[in-house]
Amino acid sequence: MAIDPCSSQTLTGPDGAELVVCAHGGHVTGWTPAGGRGRLWLSPTAECGPGLAIRGGVPVIFPQFAGRGPLPKHGVARNRAWAVVDSGPGHWAARLEDDEKTRDIWPHAFELVLTARAAGQTLDLELTARNTGDSAWDFTAALHSYFTVGDSGATIAGLGGRAASDNADGRTTVLDEVLRALDTRDVSVEGATGPVLLDDPELGRLTVTANGFPDRVVWNPGPGHGLGDVPAGGESGFVCIEPALLEPVELAPGSAWTGTVRVEAGIR
Structure with missing residues (x-):
């Protein structure tokens, strides 16, 4: 019997x-460190199905x-x-492998593999993209975490002093040493390869590190976001800190790229 993805x-x-986990989207929707509390947010009104993207995780x-x-x-x-x-x-x-529907959108042969492992206080993710065709193509990628x-006083550190590009209007600003996690923000920080710390007075610390993803995106849609799959007030329950590859990388036929992410929880 077929399993519902x-x-x-x-x-x-x-x-x-x-x-x-959920097969739709190759999606990790939840993670709880050993002895801890859940650290990935999933919208209570998230949708799933062909053509839909799960909001959260x-x-x-x-x-x-x-x-x-x-x-x-x-x-x-x-x-x-x-x-x-x-x-x-x-x-x-x-x-995930290419098929007729993906080739109608993006006419290239590829294979993606996502692996996830939870042990102790860590979540390890690995994404591999492989060119399975006979011509080169380029791509960008991210793990949109x-x-x-849990607390309105949560902060983000590790990106201070870096230039950040606003993803909506392209304007560049320099980030403060400590950012309020719940401020309305949608910025890309290129070349930010060091660890990023989410410090939450209620839930404790999370440290996000990555290899192969040289950039970071920080996003919170803020009040009045208008997102149909985020309930009113839902934006106060999460922040996205995304390891990303924002400059296109070219893959020759038969070659592969791998990016890894580690999230480590610290208990107060």
């Missing part, structure tokens, strides 16, 4: 660390970030069913 699966590791962005190109916003990966290729206590992997915010 929108059905959630909870995978608990030997130490109690927990993943919640960790959407996979490929091969285009946002509207930076001719494709639909954020590309072709987050709104279609993937194939689960591995599943076990605290770990999971899923694969929605982190739960």
Whole structure:
């Protein structure tokens, strides 16, 4: 019997660390560190199905970030069913390959594999893109992570003093040393390879590090956002800190790119 790609699966590791995953979008929708509280936000009005993107968790962005190109916003990966290729206590992997529908949008042959592992206080994610065709193509990518915010005083550190480009109007500003997590903000910071710290007085600290993703995006839509799948006031429950690859990378036939992300929880 076929499995509904929108059905959630909870995978608990030997130490109690927990993943919640969904084949639609190759999507990690929940993560709870061992002995802790859930640290990924999922909208209570999130939608799932062909052509829809799940709001929350960790959407996979490929091969285009946002509207930076001719494709639909954020590309072709987050709104279609993937194939689960591995599943076990605290770990999971899923694969997406091109098909007729993706080639109608983006005419290239590819394979994406996302792996996720929860153990102890860490969540490890790995995204691999492979060119399975006979001609080169370029791409951008991100892991659009929605982190739960439990206190209005939560802050973000690790990006201070860097130039940030507003994703709506392109204006550039220099970021403060400490950012309020719930301020309305949609900025891209290129070349930000160091750790980013989300410090939440209620939930504790999260440290986000990445390899292969040289950039960071910070987003909170703010009040009055108009997003149909985020209830009024929902923006006060999350902030997105996204490891991203914003400058296109070219992949030759048969070659692959891999980006990794580690999120580590610290208890106050």
